[in-house]
Amino acid sequence: MQCEEIAELLPQVVDGLETADHPLIRHVESCLRCQAELAQYRRLLRVLHQLRTEVIEPAPGLVTEILAELGEAGERGAIRSLLSGRRVAYLGGLAVAAGAAGAAGAIVLATRSRRSARLAS
Amino acid sequence: MPDELAELVAAAKAGDRKAFDALVQATYAHAYTVAFRLTGNEEDARDVVQDAYLRAYRGLKRFRGDSSFSTWLYRITANCASTQLGRRSRHRHEELDDDAPLADERPEIDPELRASAESDRERVSAALLALPPRLRAVVVLRDVYDLPHEAIAAELGISEAAAKVRLHRARRKLRERLFPLRAEATGEEDARAV
């Protein structure tokens, strides 16, 4: 195998050289240039892995924004569950409201009829 | 710490909003870091994190605990970042050419830093930011956060084969940027579209 072919394969075998083809391994064992390149990939992977524990601090306010948005979403969710999950109670409430509205309507009608009765007299 | 998180997750799943808020408090800096590494800028990273927590909150019941909460959250973050990057590239009509040579619009790295072994992380971080977003996403998720190929493919909406091709391209571009002398020796490879 040529160095150019090996160079092509190094980025995919760097994290699993033991699974690489024998010709590739034989070449790398005997070629300083490809060994150097493989070492660079290994170093790159090592540093990339170290980045995992690094924390980039966000500008202040992010957590407040997240919690505020979750709060809004939570309220919307609560209203949804009121409308669906507690339908029975909700419908009961509606009936009460309708009853109240009916009573109010009756009062309006009564005053009206009284007024019209006065007008008629 | 992981046990503490697991307790919070359990409480949040049972409907305890305070527990979810505490989860946010405990994890948001890491989630932001993932989002920043994926999107490459602060504004997008903030949007992505917000979006990710909203989805995590709504989808918490589906989290079965077969991975750690952090890994689950990173996957959601990756998915949100992918959506965000798609939106961005449509808006800006950015070229999605993964093979374009790395633009050197970033200020050259200080030669003294270059020489210092301690600065390896800074150099690699800077090189990541210079990658095309589609390549950056894959190498960040695989080589930094250790997500399996199939998870990366699923969250980015690409095939596993495509994820691997992007990973290998990304590694190569990073190496070429970090070890420029070596890149000169194999410079003719830059021109070849893979």
Ligand SMILES: [Zn+2]
């Ligand atoms: Zn060779």
